[in-house]
Amino acid sequence: MKALKRSSLTDIIGLGLIFGVAIFSLILLVAPSIIVLIISFDTRAYVSFPPEGFTLRWYGEVFQKSELVESMLNSLQVGLTVTVLCILLGVPTALACVRGRFRGTTALSVFVLVPHMVPGIVLGVAVLFAGALVGVSPSIWLQSVAITVFILAVMVRTVQSRLMRLDPALEEAAANLRATPFQSLRTVTFPLLMPAILAGSVFTFVEGIDNLSVAIFTHGFRDRPLPVELLALVQYTSTPLVAAVSGVQIVLAIVALIAVSLTIGLDNVND
Amino acid sequence: MMQNAADNAATLSQAAPVLRIGAVDKYFGATQVLQNCTLDVGDGEIVTLLGPSGCGKTTLLRCIAGFWDADAGRIEIDGQDMTPVPVNRRPVGVVFQSYALFPHLTVARNVGYALRMRGTPASEIEARVTEALRTVSLEGFESRYPAQLSGGQQQRVAIARVLVMQPRVLLLDEPFNALDAKLRSTMQVELRQLIKQLGITSIFVTHDQEEALTMSDRIAVMRGGRIEQAATPDEIFDRPVSSYVADFVGTSNFWDAQAEAGQVTLPDGQSVETGLSGKVRVMSRPHNLRLAPEEQGPWRGVVLFQRHIGPLIEYHVEMPDGATIKVAAIRQDRVRPVRDRAAVSIGIIDSAQVSVFAD
Numbered sequence: 117m118k119a120l121k122r123s124s125l126t127d128i129i130g131l132g133l134i135f136g137v138a139i140f141s142l143i144l145l146v147a148p149s150i151i152v153l154i155i156s157f158d159t160r161a162y163v164s165f166p167p168e169g170f171t172l173r174w175y176g177e178v179f180q181k182s183e184l185v186e187s188m189l190n191s192l193q194v195g196l197t198v199t200v201l202c203i204l205l206g207v208p209t210a211l212a213c214v215r216g217r218f219r220g221t222t223a224l225s226v227f228v229l230v231p232h233m234v235p236g237i238v239l240g241v242a243v244l245f246a247g248a249l250v251g252v253s254p255s256i257w258l259q260s261v262a263i264t265v266f267i268l269a270v271m272v273r274t275v276q277s278r279l280m281r282l283d284p285a286l287e288e289a290a291a292n293l294r295a296t297p298f299q300s301l302r303t304v305t306f307p308l309l310m311p312a313i314l315a316g317s318v319f320t321f322v323e324g325i326d327n328l329s330v331a332i333f334t335h336g337f338r339d340r341p342l343p344v345e346l347l348a349l350v351q352y353t354s355t356p357l358v359a360a361v362s363g364v365q366i367v368l369a370i371v372a373l374i375a376v377s378l379t380i381g382l383d384n385v386n387d
Numbered sequence: 388m389m390q391n392a393a394d395n396a397a398t399l400s401q402a403a404p405v406l407r408i409g410a411v412d413k414y415f416g417a418t419q420v421l422q423n424c425t426l427d428v429g430d431g432e433i434v435t436l437l438g439p440s441g442c443g444k445t446t447l448l449r450c451i452a453g454f455w456d457a458d459a460g461r462i463e464i465d466g467q468d469m470t471p472v473p474v475n476r477r478p479v480g481v482v483f484q485s486y487a488l489f490p491h492l493t494v495a496r497n498v499g500y501a502l503r504m505r506g507t508p509a510s511e512i513e514a515r516v517t518e519a520l521r522t523v524s525l526e527g528f529e530s531r532y533p534a535q536l537s538g539g540q541q542q543r544v545a546i547a548r549v550l551v552m553q554p555r556v557l558l559l560d561e562p563f564n565a566l567d568a569k570l571r572s573t574m575q576v577e578l579r580q581l582i583k584q585l586g587i588t589s590i591f592v593t594h595d596q597e598e599a600l601t602m603s604d605r606i607a608v609m610r611g612g613r614i615e616q617a618a619t620p621d622e623i624f625d626r627p628v629s630s631y632v633a634d635f636v637g638t639s640n641f642w643d644a645q646a647e648a649g650q651v652t653l654p655d656g657q658s659v660e661t662g663l664s665g666k667v668r669v670m671s672r673p674h675n676l677r678l679a680p681e682e683q684g685p686w687r688g689v690v691l692f693q694r695h696i697g698p699l700i701e702y703h704v705e706m707p708d709g710a711t712i713k714v715a716a717i718r719q720d721r722v723r724p725v726r727d728r729a730a731v732s733i734g735i736i737d738s739a740q741v742s743v744f745a746d
Contacts, residue, residue, distance in 0.1 A: 285487035288454055291474040292481045293501035294552065303500075307491045 195324030206271030236329025480549025684732030
């Protein structure tokens with residue numbers, strides 16, 4: 117009993133410490149978003165804290181400014197394009213890296229990671245010049261491709277880690293049970309990879325919408341994505357309009373997270 | 388040995404073997420993992436590949452299933468060379484060590500999988516799934532998922548899943564490993580009865596010699612990629628061809644001796660015939676030995692301790708040279724209790740049951 121009591125005392129101190137650190141981290145993570153949300157309702161026409169009143173004026177302005185709405189739609193298109201490209205390229209790449217029976221599977225999985233390690237600005241400039249070299253000017257498509265190159269590693273890694281934990285005997289069993297290689301992929305491998313593909317999609321979609329460093333060099337002159345539009349807005353205006361745009365994004369992010377947790381579950385995203 | 392040859396000839400003359408493994412070699416890089424493996428398996432026969440890990444038993448099984456290609460030799464099923472036949476067209480069913488049940492499919496869909504892949508009509512699939520589940524006594528489990536089943540039930544689903552496609556050869560890769568000891572022995576007997584009743588030719592891989600003795604019509608003991616001996620459990624147990632086989636299957640006592648003029652003198656004074664000469668190794672099973680009071684024989688030692696194994700008592704007798712000889716006796720045959728540290732002599736009950744090996 118004595119030993120138990122002593123250990124439970126240290127347990128309480130330890131738990132308290134962990135709890136304290138956790139609360140502190142949570143505040144650190146959430147506080148900026150909350151402050152932005154608060155500012156977005158301020159009545160004053162400049163950014164300041166704490167607010168002096170409550171108004172929905174800035175949210176109204178967000179949806180009245182056509183360039184903001186257009187940039188949101190542009191970013192949505194980029195997000196979707198990037199996600200589709202990442203699924204089409206990333207899933208086969210992950211399969212090749214894990215199940216491939218050729219030399220260089222390790223080299224391939226490292227190679228995919230390289231663009232993600234390069235600073236986004238460097239990649240953006242590189243894609244801009246490379247595009248110019250082959251006669252492709254900046255556009256919503258060039259931007260989508262550039263961000264795909266940048267974020268592909270995340271999809272590959274997510275699917276790869278799931279694939280590595282799948283029992284290889286499952287695919288052998290499918291083959292033994294008369295499945296052709298394609299049938300085995302369709303009926304066994306893909307359904308079991310689905311949670312990882314969805315999780316990867318969440319990350320690539322968010323990156324497609326939110327990326328600034330790559331987008332700033334590759335976006336089309338007439339098709340400005342939201343982050344680029346926001347940057348300009350911050351530079352030339354000082355109203356809480358920017359905060360309201362962020363508010364819209366935060367709400368959308370929360371809606372997306374709830375949707376994911378209700379469909380595939382957040383646990384599946386983590387693994 | 389003569390009788391073994393005659394037995395083999397008898398099985399062969401009855402019918403052509405279902406599975407013929409002919410001189411199969413397999414390399415992983417520069418390492419040879421299968422060496423001239425040759426084995427015929429008759430219709431409805433259960434043959435066990437037995438050996439320690441790394442002996443090549445699973446490799447051979449995977450070559451038969453078609454997951455790996457043999458580098459030399461042939462594997463035939465019903466006289467047809469399997470070399471050009473891809474995995475999904477071989478008439479074999481594999482029960483994996485992990486069972487490899489599809490976790491996202493219900494029991495019914497797991498069992499019906501092979502039929503769906505083949506494009507069997509839905510009504511027929513349902514009937515055959517029901518029948519397969521009845522065969523393994525799992526009616527009513529159709530809509531469960533594998534994670535909701537016990538280990539033993541999962542094993543039966545894995546068996547039903549391959550039975551449904553009526554394979555010519557059933558391959559079982561250590562199917563009892565995932566089960567606890569008590570369930571294991573029940574399932575062994577049940578599975579043997581089921582396979583025998585269905586009459587499916589089966590290859591069974593295990594490293595557990597007791598499991599092999601329970602399950603098999605014949606056992607192929609493997610060593611370093613070769614089949615060292617393939618014979619009935621009786622034959623393997625009573626007439627092992629090498630000290631390796633004797634040591635791997637059952638408990639055994641070994642000692643060194645000299646063979647002269649076709650005779651080996653046994654330590655208790657008897658002698659046994661042999662074709663060997665010079666230095667030999669002699670082996671006797673513990674149940675072929677008996678204890679006697681010290682003054683009755685020349686082969687003397689001291690009882691170290693006694694192990695009670697169900698109806699048997701195993702005496703560990705320390706010899707003057709430090710070696711330990713194990714002697715087994717049926718509990719009720721024991722004349723009087725033997726005390727630990729008692730001086731005893733050991734006698735060989737039947738000298739014809741003693742094996743003599745060159746190594």
